[in-house]
Amino acid sequence: MIDLLMPTIAQGLLWAIMALGVYITYRVLDIADLTVEGSFPLGAAVAASLLAGGYSPWLAFGAAMLAGMLAGVATGLLHTKLKIPALLAGILTMIALYSVNLRVMGKANLSLLRVDTVFSIMRDIGGFSNAQAVLCVGIVSSLLIGGLIYWFFGTEIGAAIRATGFNPQMIRAQGVDTNFTIILGLLISNALVALSGALVAQNNGFADVGMGTGTIVIGLASVIIGEVLFGTRSFKNCIISVVLGSIVYRLVIAAVLQMGMPPNDLKLFTAILVAFALSLPLIKSKLGLRKAVK
């Protein structure tokens, strides 16, 4: 049981970086950004290609984030300059990225088995076990990224991005270009999603062009589970909730697999879980109403 617990939590932490990216678009900017379905494998593809070419994991992470930023900017430009609805803009970038990812890797699947990854290096040099290495990287990156997000969204620019999500009219009247804040938000979000993709690919030992399917749903599941279980009192609270939500999501998945659910049904299960979580406010108010009547 413990053997299973540690890698599951570690996995949750690696995916939490993606969930934080989804939080930035879905909750802060109030945009459901489907770009993540493409930028997650993009980060994996870029990192895997560089690692397979013998480059250092640091460079791989940097390049993956840069690629994710470009993907976010592409969606941002489609949405703000060409006035394409955000949802559709994200879908367009996502589809385009499928081809881009194939080009980056040269094929549909790139193995990292005999390649130095951040985890294998920690194993070889630091003497960590694989599970310890993943947990370590997961904790450090979640703390670092979570801290950076907290700092950034407390700055003047960060406040302007948050205000854009709440009320674009208001922040324009205060002199901020909302096209700029939307593009910047999408850029940051997709950089994080790509970074998460790069981490997950190294943990899985491969990058696959299809590994992005369902990214948005997993991200939403983490955000909503986190919010429901751990609260949304302050911005700091929200960030912590999202990270914990990602861990809980992985624990739930591990539990249902352990109980014998076929892995092929996983995405169906996740979709139902998210649909249920998204309808919680309605269910709650209905229940509250019934109680009030009684």
Place this chain on the structure above:
Amino acid sequence: MLRVENICKTFFAGTINEKKALQGLSLHLKPGDFVTVIGGNGAGKSTLMNSIAGVFPIDSGKIIIDGNDITKTPEHKRAKYIGRVFQDPMMGTAAGMMIEENLAIAARRGKTPGLKWGLDSDNQTWFSELLQELDLGLENRMTAKVGLLSGGQRQALTLLMATLIKPKLLLLDEHTAALDPKTAAKVLALTERIVNRDHLTTLMITHNMRDALRCGNRLIMLHNGRVIIDVEGEEKSRLTIPDLLKMFEQASGDMLDSDRLLLS
């Protein structure tokens, strides 16, 4: 201070819904002018406001503020000169952010935001004093989210935000229309206090003729996208509602069609 020259704006041009909202409207505001704007439905009041604020581009004409031609300047860049309060109390503030965060954003109006921490502790006392003047108890709720405030409180806060950095021009677009009469009177009194204290050049749309006559030093009435009545000073202060109605009929050759304007 504000010079609007011969501006035109047509919505849905070339379609069956074509609406000529502004038809060569000109207006010149001197520094410190407090102008109330009235007019029937579709007279062009809001279109005038939104044209000045830059919500949409105008078809022709010129808009100049304090010597700067802003006709082609995007909305967010005009914020440097213009403070705005909207009809909808929800429009002027970010509901999910704290009162002090909203004020901090307003304190940077027209400046490019940087990577400094958004909340400046030096500003706290300043904000607190200003909130105290509102007399709504908000100074003790600086960290409360704005979404928790009532419509009147939010509108008072928006007014404070619009005037925190003294604007060259204050635009008030029926900013008391969505409030209950008592709250509306309070917000209007606050408006007069701030405008008079800071000698703000102000353009205030109102649907209330009494308010239009009582407030400010000048009154204009719009009809079919033009200014048809423009009175100021002595002449304005002697004006009554029946006078105004007579003037309207003479100027437009029409009866006033707005029930809202007449009944309020």
